[in-house]
Amino acid sequence: MTKKTTPKNSKKQSKDKAASHKQPVKKGIWRKLWSIGWKLSIAVAAVLLFVGIYLNSVIKQRFDGQLFQLPTVVYARILQLEPGMDISLEEVRNELDVLKYRKVRQPHYPGEYSASSSRIELIRRPFEFADGPEPDRHVMLTFDDGGLTHIQSLEKRGELGYLRLDPKMLGMLEKNTPETRLFLRRDQFPEIMVDALLTTEDRHFYQHDGIAPLAILRAMLVNLRAGHTVQGGSTLTQQLAKNIFLSNNRTIWRKLREAYMALIIDYRYSKDRILQAYMNEVYMGQNGSEAVHGFGLASRLYFGQPLQELRIDQIALLVGMVKGPSYYNPVRYPERARERRNLVLKLMMERDILTAKQYEETVSRPLDVQKHPHIASRQPAYFQQLSIELHDKVGDAFKSETGLRVFTSLDPVSQVDLERAIKHKVPQLTRHGGKELEAAAVAVDRNTGEIRAMVGGKRVGYDGFNRALNASRQIGSLAKGAVYLTALAQPDKFSLATTLHDKPLTLKGNEGSVWSPRNFDRRYRGDVPLYLALAKSLNVPTVELGMSLGIENVVDTLVKLGVPHHEIRPVPSMFLGSFTLTPMEVAQMYQTITNSGRKAPLSALRSVLDLKGNVLYQSIPKVSQAVPQQAAWLTTYAMKRGVLEGTGRYLQNHFSWAALAGKTGTSSDTRDSWFVGVDGREVTTIWVGRDDNKPTYLTGASGALRIYADYLDRRIPQKLVLPWPNEISTIGFDKTSDGDLRVDCASELKLPVWDDKGQWKEQCQQGSSNWLKRLFQW
Numbered sequence: 062m063t064k065k066t067t068p069k070n071s072k073k074q075s076k077d078k079a080a081s082h083k084q085p086v087k088k089g090i091w092r093k094l095w096s097i098g099w100k101l102s103i104a105v106a107a108v109l110l111f112v113g114i115y116l117n118s119v120i121k122q123r124f125d126g127q128l129f130q131l132p133t134v135v136y137a138r139i140l141q142l143e144p145g146m147d148i149s150l151e152e153v154r155n156e157l158d159v160l161k162y163r164k165v166r167q168p169h170y171p172g173e174y175s176a177s178s179s180r181i182e183l184i185r186r187p188f189e190f191a192d193g194p195e196p197d198r199h200v201m202l203t204f205d206d207g208g209l210t211h212i213q214s215l216e217k218r219g220e221l222g223y224l225r226l227d228p229k230m231l232g233m234l235e236k237n238t239p240e241t242r243l244f245l246r247r248d249q250f251p252e253i254m255v256d257a258l259l260t261t262e263d264r265h266f267y268q269h270d271g272i273a274p275l276a277i278l279r280a281m282l283v284n285l286r287a288g289h290t291v292q293g294g295s296t297l298t299q300q301l302a303k304n305i306f307l308s309n310n311r312t313i314w315r316k317l318r319e320a321y322m323a324l325i326i327d328y329r330y331s332k333d334r335i336l337q338a339y340m341n342e343v344y345m346g347q348n349g350s351e352a353v354h355g356f357g358l359a360s361r362l363y364f365g366q367p368l369q370e371l372r373i374d375q376i377a378l379l380v381g382m383v384k385g386p387s388y389y390n391p392v393r394y395p396e397r398a399r400e401r402r403n404l405v406l407k408l409m410m411e412r413d414i415l416t417a418k419q420y421e422e423t424v425s426r427p428l429d430v431q432k433h434p435h436i437a438s439r440q441p442a443y444f445q446q447l448s449i450e451l452h453d454k455v456g457d458a459f460k461s462e463t464g465l466r467v468f469t470s471l472d473p474v475s476q477v478d479l480e481r482a483i484k485h486k487v488p489q490l491t492r493h494g495g496k497e498l499e500a501a502a503v504a505v506d507r508n509t510g511e512i513r514a515m516v517g518g519k520r521v522g523y524d525g526f527n528r529a530l531n532a533s534r535q536i537g538s539l540a541k542g543a544v545y546l547t548a549l550a551q552p553d554k555f556s557l558a559t560t561l562h563d564k565p566l567t568l569k570g571n572e573g574s575v576w577s578p579r580n581f582d583r584r585y586r587g588d589v590p591l592y593l594a595l596a597k598s599l600n601v602p603t604v605e606l607g608m609s610l611g612i613e614n615v616v617d618t619l620v621k622l623g624v625p626h627h628e629i630r631p632v633p634s635m636f637l638g639s640f641t642l643t644p645m646e647v648a649q650m651y652q653t654i655t656n657s658g659r660k661a662p663l664s665a666l667r668s669v670l671d672l673k674g675n676v677l678y679q680s681i682p683k684v685s686q687a688v689p690q691q692a693a694w695l696t697t698y699a700m701k702r703g704v705l706e707g708t709g710r711y712l713q714n715h716f717s718w719a720a721l722a723g724k725t726g727t728s729s730d731t732r733d734s735w736f737v738g739v740d741g742r743e744v745t746t747i748w749v750g751r752d753d754n755k756p757t758y759l760t761g762a763s764g765a766l767r768i769y770a771d772y773l774d775r776r777i778p779q780k781l782v783l784p785w786p787n788e789i790s791t792i793g794f795d796k797t798s799d800g801d802l803r804v805d806c807a808s809e810l811k812l813p814v815w816d817d818k819g820q821w822k823e824q825c826q827q828g829s830s831n832w833l834k835r836l837f838q839w
Contacts, residue, residue, distance in 0.1 A: 116318070117325050123305065124330060128338060129354075131464035131672065132241050133234040135447065137471045138511070138667065139190065142202065142224045144211055147741070150204040152474075152777060153181055159473045160229050161366055171197040172370045179204050182215070186367065188227035191468060191668050191676065200224055229473040230361070232437040234448070241348065241436075243357035244464065247337040251369060254356065255336065256414045257380045261405050263297040266336075271298045271327030272320045298323040301339045345379070346386040348436055361437070363391065363430045373415070374423040377405040378430075391430045398428060441524040442501075442517030443471055443665060446645075450666040455678050464672035469665050470511030475504050475743065478775035479514045480521040486768045487519045490749060494757035500768065501528035503648040504745040509682055510652055510661030513743055526752075533628070533641040534733045534750055538598045538708075538761065539726035540619075540638035542654050542696055544607045545595045547618040550692035552815035557592035557695060558794050558802040561602035568608070568633050576633060578604045581727065581760070588800030592812065595699040596707030598725055600637055607636035621687045623649035623660055638726060648746040651737045655700070655722060655744055657784065658693030659684045690786045691815040697722050697783060698813055700739065708762050712738070712770060719778040723769075725761030732756055734764030741779030745769060790816040 140156055142148070157174050158164075162183065165173045174183035181202040188195060200221065203211040212221040233241055259266050265273055273296050295303070302322035307315055326335060344352060345359035353362050359379055360368040371379075381401035382389045391398035403424045410420040447469060451459045459465065483500050491498045504514040517527035526532070548555040563586040567577045580600045594602040607615055612631045620626050629640050642650070645663065653660040661684045669678040700722035703709045709723035719740055726735030734749040734757055747765040750757055757764065792814050795805035802810075804821075814821050 116322050117329075119306065120322060120325055120329065124326075124334075124338070127463060128305075129242060129244065129341065129463075130240065131244055133459075133463075133465040133467055134243065135231045135234060135444070135467045135469060136228040137231055137469060137473045137476075138513075139228045139468065140226045142209060142212060142226070143222065144209060144220075147208040147779060149208065149777065150176065150179065150181060150202075153202065153204075153209075155474050155777075156226065157181075157183065159477060160226065163370075168199070170370065172367070185224065186227045186370075188225075189674075190225065191670055191679075193674075195225070198224065228468065230437055231440060231469065231471065231473075232444070234444070234451075234467070239350070239352055240354050241351045241358060242341055242353070242355040243361065244341055245337075245355070245357040245368065247333045249369065250337075250340055250356065251371070251376065253373060253414070254340075254368070254376045254380065256412075257377055257405055257409055258297075258340070258383070260408050260412050260414065261380055262300075262383060266297055267332055269296060269327075271323035271325075272296055295319070296323060297339050298327050298335055301335060301342060302326060304342050304344070305338075343383055344386060345382060346390060346434075348434070353436075358436065362434050365431050365435075372423070372426070372429075373419065374402060374406065374426045375429065377409070377423065378402040378428060381405045391428050392432075392434060395428055402428070438477070439522040440471065440476060440515070441522070442527045442529050443469075443476070443512070443515040445517070445527050446512065446515060446530060446665045450664060451669070454666060455669050458671075458677050459669070462671050462677070465677070466670045468667045468669075470506070470509075470513065470667055471665065472504075472513035475514040475776060479504060479516055479745075479772055481775060482768050482772035483516055483519055484521060486771045487749070490757075490759060490764055490767070494749070494751065494759055494764070495755075497751045497753065497755075498749065498757060499528060499752055500747065500749045500765075501532060501644050502745065502747045502768070502772075503529050503644045504743045505648050505652050505663055506661075507652060507656050507739065507742070507744050508659075508661065509684075510649075510663045511667075512663055512665045515665075528748065529644045531643060532748065532750075532752075533643050533646075534748060534754075535640070535728035536638040536642050536647060537726040537728040537733060537735060538600075538638055539642075539647055539650075539724055539735050539737060540636060540640070541595060541598060541603050542651065542700070542724055543619045543622060543624075544603055544610070544615055544636050545591065545699060546622075546654060546688060546692050546696040547610050547615050548591065548606055549695045549815065550618075550689045552691070552817050555591065556814045557590065557699060557812045558792075558814070559591040560588045560801045561591055561594050561599075561606055563587060563589050563594070563599055563602045566601050566605060568604070578634075578637065590794075590802050592699045592702055593707075595696075596702040596705070598703070598708045604633060604636050608633060618688065619650070621660075622653045623662075623687070638728065644746045644748045647735070647737065647748075648744060651724070651739070651746065652744045653687050654693050655697050655739045656684075656693070657690045657697075657786065658686055658688040659690075660687035691789055691817075694783060694786050694789065695813060695815065697739070700724050701781075709736070709738075709766060711762060711766060712773075715770060716773055716778055718780070719773075720781045721778065722781060723766070725766060727760045730756050731758050731760060734759040735761050736765035736769050738766075738769040738773070739781060740773070741781045745772065747772075788815055788817045789813050790821055792821050 154176055162172050162174045165175055168174055168182055168184045171184045171186040174181055183200060185198040185200065187197045199215040201213040201215055202209060212224050214221050299319050303319050306322060307319055341355040344354055346353050346362065348362055353359055356379055357368050360366060360371055364371060364375055378391060378398060381404065389398045389401045406415065406420055406423050409415045410417060479502050483502060487498060487500050500519050502516045503512065505512050515529050517529045518525060565585065567575060569575055578600050585601065589599065589602060615636065616629050616631055619629055624642065624646060628642060629635060649663050652663065661682065664680060667680050668676060671677055701720060704712050704721045704723045708725040712721055712723060722739040724737045732750060732754055736747050738745045747768050749759060749764040791811050792804060793806045793808040794802040794810045794812055795808040797803055
């Protein structure tokens, strides 16, 4: 067998051939990798582009539209001061204290005032009123015994015709959102707060493009060394993107989206716009069940003051809380909060924002937060009435619009003092009425019908059954005002001097029933003049008078005064208040009587503005002459005599100078104690009783009237000065042996009469009416 041999050159050729095959294989792999990489890059770029377009549209829609769901902010009435106004220095001081103006030796900043025996110097805060914004104003108010005499501008050295004080913020009406905030523009944030925030949270905010890679890298290294997260690298823009658009889940995907969105936000919007959004969005803690966002609302929550009036150390505390509002809560963890605040102040000093002296001063100060943090005092009863009016008068706009500003008629001084009076006196009255004793009150402007204060129960700051609006109870002797007004509207038949009989009286019903009304003290006085029967709230003469007038005529008067017709049961006992009304309905009735018969529908709502300042609703006073002016005036005179010598004389001992009018009311078996008090400012209706309708053993004079007296001790009444109507003359009367009053010009007893036909003048020359005018004005 022959051996097969391979030539040497053939081996060489095979190696060359193999090499020639390997070279194309390597080049093919790189080509494939390049092709895959190129395609993958295009795909990633396409994905990034698509995601970017999507995220950009999301950001644009939110930022260019309604960035936040803003609640409705509610304000109290705006007090307008004018020279010649009947308001005392002490009343203005009370107003400033309720508005949390700071009393200082010399005012230098908005929200400060000083006072002497006859002057108040103050710097009124800037405020955006319904008709436009007004800057802060430095003024001097001068007073004398007659009231406010001068308003001088200390900036322009001239006299001002009026000055409006900024109203108290009452709270918010949320629109089904767990978040609340008080939106502020960028220029409304103190610059030192911006400096403190950037120094603490993002020093290179104005240099980076939304993200800070070096800060992120530095934070990663620090966290790796520590083994857990101790430092964050997020910019303010990233935090804003996360807070508005993303969750708190710590995932890489979330961080990537956060960074991407921060880049888009920084590209699309100015730094100031981003800062404005961040400072309104940042979470700052809880107000009950509601999350508080933004420095503006946090300032109200923790310090009870506008952000612009905070001290540097208070600003530093808020900035420090950004890191963890719960962990650094100044009420629960004051030491933590103090350390964090001081760290912020130290960083500010190191950045030359504060001097060393300022730093030493600020770190030594107490936290000065509110003991019980709250945004505003609660007025649940008043807010219920306000919600009803918003629904009726603003309707769908109130439901759909966000960021509304609602201006109300609430007088913050009246509200606070009425609440305090009820909280103080009801526990004392429970000695007779039991622990279940309740109370409610409504104070309304006598001339305009605007509701100045409302309390729905003895637990004044709690939601619940609103007795001022919904507790319909027997009004007792409060019904007598309508009976006597009906009589005095017939000057040819009745006057204040008309003789009424206070003698046993029995009435028989259609079905054989018998009713014998009696006076509260079970006594009879014989013949009494009409004015005294009302002043002393005598039952028997009232029923006799009512029957002579006719039930239908008295019902007609009640309806004209504002009492709903369906509430009145037309039977003789109605003259003594056997029907039921709410405190609100009683307030309407007596507002009409004591405003010379001019009815002004009660209301709480003044105006509503949307976020852009457009007026959605503006109240227009609607006052109408419901009953004759002279008759209402004379009825009010008799109510003044009720304070002077009747059932309300307890007030005369304390406030004789104010010439008050009033009417007590006590329902059967002392289940309800009522009082309506009238001064130059308000008609105040107070009810005291029990929800289970059991006896309280309190009359109108021993119960509700005592709360009213406590209220006046705090509120300081205004003198009740009534305009003198036409056809009212002053006549002298003398009491005869049988109890009647007869005309006697020389008598010291002077009574006003409606002399529409001049008949009284024929009997007696009018003479001097100074005595009567003093009664009304002194």
